[in-house]
Amino acid sequence: MKERRVVITGMGIYSCIGLNLAEVKESLFAGRSGIQFDEKRKAFGYRSCLTGMVEMPNLKADLSRRQRVSLGEEAAYAYVATKEALQNAKIDQDFLDSNEVGVIYGNDSTAKSVIESVDKIREKKDTTLVGSGAIFKAMNSTVTMNLSTIFRLTGINFTVSAACASGSHAIGMGYQLIKAGLQDCVICGGAQEINELAMGSFDGLGVFSMNTEDPTKASRPFDAARDGLVPSGGAATLIIESYEAAVKRGAPILAEIIGYGFSSNGEHISTPNVDGPSTAMKKALEQAQLAPEKVDYVNAHATSTPVGDANEAKAIASVFGSHKPYVSSTKSMTGHECWMAGASEVIYSMLMMQNEFLAPNINIEEPDESAAELNLVKKTLNKKIDVFLSNSFGFGGTNSALIVKRID
């Protein structure tokens, strides 16, 4: 069977730099940081209290009690992002009811829901009193089980847990299913909870930035003075479809996914290397049948950690050689959106492609020596790009690279 083309027809975002596509586009263009100091984390024993923040959406007008009691923080964010993405794709409930639409979402924790329900059982010494929603909030597949129920989806339905590459692999999985002719339309994305219960153990590794004096300057990927990442979260949803199905229903075709490369480092559980990410990028280029020179922009995974950024810089330099695509890490503004990042960063890059600009990698004052080979975007550039590559890497050495192309 002939492989099918896969296109993006809708996007939705709920992020610390904006609660919808329009707000996020403005923040990206302005180089606006969404990082704050969270007082609650101080009392909780955090080393670093910096984080991206979003408000918990009030969904009372949208969803029934039965639907709301099963939604934890990350699933609530995912619902809001998905609602916007479906609207953006011009998909209504009638379409979902009469077509097989799937959902694959990246998520790798539900710490708050788990802890709160276990605390309740400890207090009451009676499991019945934890309530009916606890189990559906606490399972890692909470996002997909809720979205599939709320939107009455009848296609593929599972969650991808792949650390900080979860969202990217979720898109990659959806892409593969559509490409192979197994699905026509899949809702893909990534979600990340934001609370002191979720990030304590990560903070304990000592990899968060300690620049609490100036929160908006703390996340500084590729800068020589970077001292760690800043956690963040929210949710990002993309609607992806076969080109034929999108044309048939008159969908807005925003771009085409042309490559998904993946690899595993096979080494340290937390320290990234150069070869694994390089392999993922090369595989994505091979799948896209694309020469490296055709990539205009790389949205780097770069989280602002000393080793991670340096190794990614080496990987990008080795893959692209003398061709120097523009490179930036939007995490300089958003912080590290972890399980969500692989999906949100495709949306950030899409907004740049649609609006013909490149968002800055803010806070670069003195580029790190390892990034000297890169064509870093330090200020907003008015630039039309046709092809971008988005990198996402995670603990355990999981790597994902997606390539997306403009459709005119």
Next chain:
Amino acid sequence: MNKEAIVEKINEFLVDEFEVDEGDIAPEANLKETLELDSLDFVDLVVTIEENFGVKLVGEDFIGVNSLQDFYDLIYNRTSNTSTVAANGDSLGG
């Protein structure tokens, strides 16, 4: 707690927390068919009853509880049993 107070409290949380249509509240209303409470809602009813009346129900307590009147009676009898007020066995008026 007297009968009227129990009825009032139950009606209040059914409307406010369980989002039952106020117009459907009637003693003869069937919990599942009229008020549209499902098996998961019954789990949450147990939680709400414990919070509001300090009574711990289990699933078996709902056997034979079909109407809202049955439910009022169940709670009245259980709250009466846990206090010094003896249950009189009368059905609660709605």
